[in-house]
Amino acid sequence: MHVLDDVCEKSARRLAQRTSRRSLLASLGRLLTGAALLPLLPIDRTARAQSPTAPVANPTADEQNCQYWKYCAIDGFLCACCGGTSTSCPPGTQSSPITWIGTCHNPADGRDYIVSYNDCCGKVSCGDCFCNRNEGEKPMYRLSRNNDVNWCMANTESNYHCSVSVILGVAEK
């Protein structure tokens, strides 16, 4: 009987030891320490590194980007984003015969160009790639020095759709 008492007592003590509040807290502590140290382990992170050969986008050479060099004095939706190009109106629209003229510097060859900003007319506003640079613009009290004008006003269809930029020539110094 003495032996049975001994065995029961020992196993009860072991069970109590294993399930005590202190041992539970100890296991929890070990778990949290392990989780905190996990990010410090050496892990291969090369996939996140940027490739040194990746091409660097040049916004001044992208006709769908407002920073394209020819758009220095534009005010409107870029036809290059509306089914046309930077120089041609989208199908179903007509170019305005009257325009806004600007002078833009081309960083590729270091020269200044005279650029005509024609509006494309006959469809509702394109709504894509709005671009308003206005370099050299003066307040509206002088209409001829401002580009915030619907140049479709002289067209039979006066709905404004988008704007193109056409090089007229090299600006002389």
Ligand code: ABN
């Ligand atoms: N020249 C583009 C434009 C059209 C309508 C109104 C303002 C500007």
